Amino acid sequence: MDKTGFTHLLPNKDSCHDCFKKEQCLAKQLTISDVEGLSALISKNIKYRCGDYIYRQGDTSENIFIVKSGATKSLINSVEGNELVIGFHFAGEVLGFDAIDTNIHASSVLALDNSIICGFSRQLLDRLCTTDATFQKELIARFSHEIVRDYQLLILINKKTAEQRVAIFLLELLVRMGSSRGQVIHLNLVMSRADIASYLGLVPETVSRVLSKFERMGMLVVKKKKLQIVNDQLLVKYSNNQPLQKLPEPNAMEGNAIPLALLY
Amino acid sequence: MDKTGFTHLLPNKDSCHDCFKKEQCLAKQLTISDVEGLSALISKNIKYRCGDYIYRQGDTSENIFIVKSGATKSLINSVEGNELVIGFHFAGEVLGFDAIDTNIHASSVLALDNSIICGFSRQLLDRLCTTDATFQKELIARFSHEIVRDYQLLILINKKTAEQRVAIFLLELLVRMGSSRGQVIHLNLVMSRADIASYLGLVPETVSRVLSKFERMGMLVVKKKKLQIVNDQLLVKYSNNQPLQKLPEPNAMEGNAIPLALLY
DNA sequence: GAGGCAAACTGATCTAGATCATTTCAGAAA
DNA sequence: TTTCTGAAATGATCTAGATCAGTTTGCCTC
Secondary structure (H helix, E strand, C coil): CCCCCCCHHHHCEEEEECCCCCCCHHCCCCCCCHHHHHHEEEEEEECCCCCEEEEECCEEEEEEEEEEECCCEEEEEEEEEEEEEEEEECCCCECCCHCCCCCCCCCCECCCCEEEEEEHHHHHHHHHHHCCHHHHHHHHHHHHHHHHHHHHHHHHCCCHHHHHHHHHHHHHHHHHHHCCCEEECCECCCCCCCCCCCHHHHHHHHHHHHHHHHHHHCEEEEECCCEEECCCHHHHHHHHHCCCCCCHHHHHEECEECHHHHHH | CCCCCHHHCCCCCCCCCCCHHHHHHHCCCCHHHHHHHHHHHHEEEEEECCCCCCEECCCCCCCEEEEEEEEEEEEECCCCCCCCEEEEEEEEEEHHHHHHHCCCCCCEECCCCCCCCCCCCEEHHHHHHHHHHHHHHHHHHHHEEEEHHHHHHHHHHHHCCCHHHHHHHHHHHHHCCCCCCCCCEEEEECCCCCHHHHHHHHCCCHHHHHHHHHHHCCCEECCCCCEEECHHHHHHHHHHHCCCCCCCCCHHEECCCCHHHHHH
């Protein structure tokens, strides 16, 4: 029936008016008629298969993209040739902010899954920015949001243990996938262990080992790309580097007299 | 004579018209009269002493700032209480982009030196954005630039050796300080070893050791905060992880028969 | 259902850089 | 000048995670 693999992702027609994601769209505050009038400048519902590039590092920037469904990763190819994953993007997120200044993409983005993505031409972007103050504000807000998100990744990478990184990553995924906490959650890891490792500044083997350990601790059940979070409270503990077996803090004694023997 | 320590930084009057940094200013493309008309919304030449905060993480955002002279660092305080340096900012750079979306600063910025900084009220920012298309474009371009810069820091941190990190950091400083390459350069490190270490995802001792090693290799002369770059070509080699003493690659043999003894 | 293949997992070993413990040094105060 | 103080340098040791070397697993294709 569905030979394309996309039909289930498209419950609506090829129009902004019926878009089931319009609440998350960059242009959400424009009236429908505004957008429809500029329809020629929007490429709606472009289909990407797993592994397809949305754009490549070095490409001239033609569009800003909005992920409607599916998932993508963005990466940077270093001079030495190895690639560094710098982000994962899900429905509602905007792609292409890296090229507004220079017109050249500083990163590549590719689909991790069959994905539907809309493109706003740069021309439309400029036009809306000058004619529509609300749109412009929304755009700048998203820029700012992106900068704060980058900070978070820096924090995640900096001086955290492998276990913390993986725990934080999983919790972040839970939030972004919109799952509520405190119950058994099924998570479909759309990215490979190597992708996660690159993103977290680790090596695939380490990610694998940490996931296995977390499984042994009863926090989750791992079955390749299918993850089942069983105990997210414990996951939170690990994300703060407070594993179960940790000894009480030295100052747990405070309030009692400290034996002299411990001071000398 | 100059008891304030600031006079030498201010060769011009307290006006945008005479500002010696106007070419680098966010509002550079506005005509002088435009800006002067909005003068009440610009706090010109605010003086900060070494250690003063320009703003703190969690503060409500009142202004966008432009560094006119001096230097600042931005940092994030983690939940555990330790601080992470995420950037250094010199003349011409804009501060405060992290709070445009939420109105709350996600990071703190403090002066590393006596610094002169101008503040644009958020109100002015909004006004210029709606009335002046060129200003708005410039602002968005700077946002995009900031995002790309964040990518660079991610690359710097990710999977690079301590020597690479320090070498890249020094080369980056050379560029940002505007020094031309290929000659002996005097560099005044305005930040501490601890700041550099935090920024590079290392520990102060490691930064110290690497600088000492670079000195032994004849690349630079270290005298606390005064650095003298003697051989920047070698620094470039180290930044690519190609130190001098490295053995020839294994495939240097290719073309010759490989001795069986090496295979077993 | 067999064969092929790439991702994921696991165990053994190694090492870059962290940690801990001093020492040195430069600038400020007295 | 001497003393004081905090940053920086240096040496010795330790360890988290990388690296290397397989093995296992799930998923194609025929």
